[in-house]
Amino acid sequence: MTESHDLPSASTSTPPRLSKSKYLSGLQCLKRVYLEIHHPQLATAPDASTQAILDMGTEIGELARRRFPGGVLVTAGHRQREAALAYTAELVQDPTVSAIFEGAFLHDGVLVRVDILERVPSQEGISPSWRLIEVKSSTRVKDVHLDDLAIQSQVLLGAGLSLVSTSLMHINTGYVYEEGEVDLTKLFTIQDVTEAVTSRRAEVLGQVAAMKTVLLQSQPPAIEPDHHCHSPYECPFWNHCTKDKPARWIYHLPGSKHVVGRLVEQGIATIDDIPAGSTLSLVQRRVKENVEWISAKLGPALRSVQYPVHHLDFETVMLAVPRFPSTRPYQSIPVQWSNHIEQESGELVHQEFLHSDPTEPRKRWAEALIESLGEMGSICVYSAYEEAMMKQLVEAFPEFRSAFNAIIKRLWDLHPIIKDHYYHPAFQGSYSIKSVLPAVVPSMGYEDLIIREGGQVASEYYRMVFVETDWIEQTTIREALLRYCARDTIAMVELRRVLEKKAKGIG
Template sequence: MNLSKSLYTKAIQCPKSLWLKKYKPEVLTPPDASALARFETGNVVGDLACELFPGGREIPYDSRDFKSMAQRTQAYLEEGVENIYEATFIYDGIVVMVDILRQTPEGLALYEVKSSTDVKPIYLHDVSIQLYVLESLGYTVRACHVVHINSGYVRDEMLELDKLFMVVDVSDAVQQMQASIPQKLEEFKTYLSDSLHEPDIDIGKHCNHPYECDAKAYCWKTQRHIPEYSVFNIFNLGSKKQQQLYAQNIIMIEDIPDDFAMTSIQKQKVDNWKMQRTFIDHDAIAEFLETLNYPLYYLDFETFVQAIPLWRGVSPYQQIPFQYSLHIEDADGTLAHREFLAQSGSDPRRALAEKLVADIPCHVDVLAYNMSFEKRVIASLATQFEDLSEPLMCLHDNIKDLMIPFQKGHYATPLMKGSYSIKYVLPALVPQMEQAYKQLEGIQNGGDAMNAFASLHDKSEQEQKKVRAQLLKYCELDTLAMVRVLGKLKKI
């Protein structure tokens, strides 16, 4: 059996995904741009963590010759190299590469580097298989660690690695897992020994945890024909009610028995779908509209994050605003548009904050969709720039939420598929706007925008100009969409 630590953890989540990876890889969903960006972040974090253990030597990666990698690792150990990066070991067909291996008089110390901000349970399985291989080869391992990002760190002028990273000793936890590993390996070997018969493992909570499985689309849609809107949208995956229905082969919402125990909100969603009925509380919507004062300022931010903060006052994974769109609507329906897009390669927050308070007067109604996001961004800017704190917090306190009528169920249509996310509300209320997003070139969602700006400084001047134009068109459409949604609420 050929197994790596990543395949081992994949099998821990679901052995079927391991079988598919080996015998039917064409059914797996390839990583998208966001996933590729996360992989790159992991590489950057891993390289930087090595600086915590300086003066080491790295084992060059060669996917065609793990044996040579292991031999070089052994040579470095015999030479007395204190720190080895990507130290490689092979035992019984299992290949593990230790991110950082530290050689001490008392034995070896393992360090697994993760770009997350805590120690997730799946990481312990990752480290446990490394410990299993090394101890099976006869090495003495004195300690095992997970190195992860400290989310509470705030960068000063210089990056302080000892504060950016947290080193957590997980020796006891992974040692306790050793006894169960041989049985797991035997189970995985049994699955892989039969190349003709796909494992019969049902869908469940494991499809999403700890990660969304790359076989989910295959298992859910191709094999079980689960529609986009099903009982899994009404009841949480893995919940008791969802499991009760699935045990009775009930997947379609229209098949849920009328007497099935549900909350009032769940029942409303089910009834609306069964009857294909649009529910509108005209009085509640009118009451919401009466709270809005013109001119209305429709605001939407685009942000990106840095695992390794590049600028003073930034924490790991802090949302850094780099762009906003602002549509201004007068009482007679007249629209004006303002926008901001930062230059790449430098901290965009100050310039954005200054433009924001210049574009929006203090005592006007600012409308956002899911306002908690905009409020967090503005509050963070106010904390960072004390001289702008007063006008920024004035904007913060005057934000109102366009999501409320949908979140509270004042407007619900089957087309919204039980959700109040703008992703479902917009095409349900203003279908032509959905087509407008599809016609955008290059950038069609927030993830695209975040990745595009984060990598903008690496592009040529001509390419930067093209991407900036795409960013502006996308963000402008976000606030125009809010204008159209509110317009629909006015009409009804």
């Protein structure tokens, strides 16, 4: 059984109202919807990357509405439910209103806010019909979107509206922005999903009934955390649900969820319980062995660098709404680099670049980078990303092709060297620099930084360049971006130094 019975009993005299987001939580896990409603304080707050995705979704929603001139927004927030319902009812009755944005509808204890409800003109005396349109910043239709639309259409039909179609409005990555205003007819694709949503709607009543039954219980259902907690969304109760699990819990084994699933079926609860001879990948074997491992070839691999060694990292932004000519939605645009240059004597020089204004960043970024890297020495990176970005850039700026081709030949990737020749138990199966750095160089990590992960870079860069007008705030963000990128490159310097010592048996 779970920790469930430690929780104070929920007040369950009447079933609480559901919303569409609660319904989707309930489809993922009945315990999740229960905790969201009765014990929301147990959730972990969204991290900066998740918040950035939510903020981007808000901007997309506002742009999508501009495709429907004459539409009216229901501004009453989620805490003003009655006002939102009353105003929406008024707009439904007003034939001059061509579309309703964020309209509120309630049926059978389920409240939904509808992104766009477009009125379909009808003859006098005949009730209007409507097009239901859900807006997503995603680039394609996903299963969870169909469930989202299924609960919305069920509520709208229950509330007496007539629907002619149901669509998902999402980002069109085929759109190439040129100049001036963004072309909203090309930025968005409106995909009719009426048939798929209609077939899902058959399940909605049963699902809602199951959720209401669970919500009336005094304790959450005894559901064990596993892979379902991460799809379609990361569950915010993961830390709560796993707080009593052992440090070497079997779900911490990296790799295929089928392998973990098979082990769980065999009754294996921890990584240490995995029987010898089980079929495991190399990384899984390292995690199971749980000891530091240094290959005899680590030293020669590290010593294959040529001095001066450049330690290079790029930061890119992927904007849902393209801002620079000849770019597409979500195209990676390089805006920043950091280069720590180490001489054979150990002397270290740091050079960096951050494009800080709303103009096209790539040309100046490339020119400064080529100058910084010069023509001598290895260029240490920590993934194949830098190479991919340079290849992408020369497609748009062929004048840099020969310089970048020469730079690419000097790339020296530390990531596969560590993966092939070194393991530390604190990696816990992950070779990302965020896991490797604090394990190998315990005095260095990312916790002291304002920006601690790549996902935060895009939103902070966007805020600095396109939103903030306060120069003090712009300067604060700029400093945070520079410190984050510089940490990635000094990390590679320190990793090389510490690993060299370990290879010599003095670390």
